[in-house]
Amino acid sequence: GAVVSQHPSRVICKSGTSVKIECRSLDFQATTMFWYRQFPKQSLMLMATSNEGSKATYEQGVEKDKFLINHASLTLSTLTVTSAHPEDSSFYICSARRLGGPGTDTQYFGPGTRLTVL
Amino acid sequence: SQELEQSPQSLIVQEGKNLTINCTSSKTLYGLYWYKQKYGEGLIFLMMLQKGGEEKSHEKITAKLDEKKQQSSLHITASQPSHAGIYLCGADVDNNAGNMLTFGGGTRLMVKP
Numbered sequence: 001g002a003v004v005s006q007h008p009s010r011v012i013c014k015s016g017t018s019v020k021i022e023c024r025s026l027d028f029q030a031t032t033m034f035w036y037r038q039f040p041k042q043s044l045m046l047m048a049t050s051n052e053g054s055k056a057t058y059e060q061g062v063e064k065d066k067f068l069i070n071h072a073s074l075t076l077s078t079l080t081v082t083s084a085h086p087e088d089s090s091f092y093i094c095s096a097r098r099l100g101g102p103g104t105d106t107q108y109f110g111p112g113t114r115l116t117v118l
Numbered sequence: 119s120q121e122l123e124q125s126p127q128s129l130i131v132q133e134g135k136n137l138t139i140n141c142t143s144s145k146t147l148y149g150l151y152w153y154k155q156k157y158g159e160g161l162i163f164l165m166m167l168q169k170g171g172e173e174k175s176h177e178k179i180t181a182k183l184d185e186k187k188q189q190s191s192l193h194i195t196a197s198q199p200s201h202a203g204i205y206l207c208g209a210d211v212d213n214n215a216g217n218m219l220t221f222g223g224g225t226r227l228m229v230k231p
Contacts, residue, residue: 034160038219043151044208046160093219095160106204107155109221 003027004096006110013084014118021079021113023094029074030096034107035067038091050077084117091115122207124222131197132230139192139225141207147187149210155224156203164192164205197229 003026013019023033031052036044048069050056056069066088068080077096081088091114095107123142131137141150149168153161165174167183167190174181178201180193194201207222 036161043163043166044153044161044219045163049160091219106224107161109219112219 004030004094004108004110006092006094006113008113009111010114010116012116012118015085016083019081019084019115021081021092021094021115023077023079023096023110025075025096025098025108028096028098030077030098031074032097033071033077034095034097035069035077035079036093036095038093038112040091044093047079081115084115086117089115089117122209122220122222124205124207124225126225127223128226128228130228130230133198134196137194137197137227139205139227141190141192141222143188143209145188147183147190147209150183150187150190151208151219152181152190152192153206153208154203155206161206194227197227199229199231202227202229 005024005026007022011019033050035047037047038044046059047062047067048056048058050069050071052071052074058064066082068082071077091112093110093112095109098106098108121144125140129137151166152164154164155161164179165176165181167181170185170187172183178195181190183190190207192205205225205227208219
């Protein structure tokens with residue numbers, strides 16, 4: 001099956017620093033990748049939709065200047081949390097959309113990245 | 119590891135018909151989420167179930183978690199074309215790395231007008 005990786009799996013940083021999270025589709029090309037965050041015992045919340053070669057589309061309430069998304073290639077999207085603060089501590093998950101034949105459209109999820117901001 | 123199995127994998131129903139999607143876990147579920155994915159878009163959160171026997175409804179969609187907390191069902195009444203999409207169940211996995219999610223394989227629903 002299709003594999004999506006995320007790096008790093010865990011990161012701890014100091015308040016005010018920036019953190020980059022990578023999302024890679026390992027064996028397929030993903031024109032669209034999605035970024036989610038999840039707080040403990042809460043559902044996933046879609047943050048943004050990332051399309052290769054174009055600007056990401058952010059959900060309402062998500063600061064685009066704080067959560068920078070770059071989708072430079074068909075296999076890599078990055079999320080950079082700029083000037084991180086403790087309230088940014090969360091679990092971030094990406095998914096990659098794989099296009100198959102007619103009628104197919106599947107998302108594959110990465111394993112997630114746990115960010116802790118001290 | 120916790121595995122979630124969804125059934126059926128795909129479903130085609132006539133508009134107006136009722137349908138049920140099941141999500142079965144190999145382990146006790148401590149947080150079960152239902153999501154819907156419209157084709158080409160991100161996940162939309164539908165409902166979260168935590169307690170055995172719990173049932174929640176949103177418009178024409180009802181989700182239940184069984185008493186043993188190992189199976190959940192999603193029921194749509196009088197389906198409409200707008201219900202079409204991929205339905206995913208997800209569950210919390212408590213591990214040393216903190217909360218993580220595992221997902222079922224998804225159920226692709228098509229509703230014929």
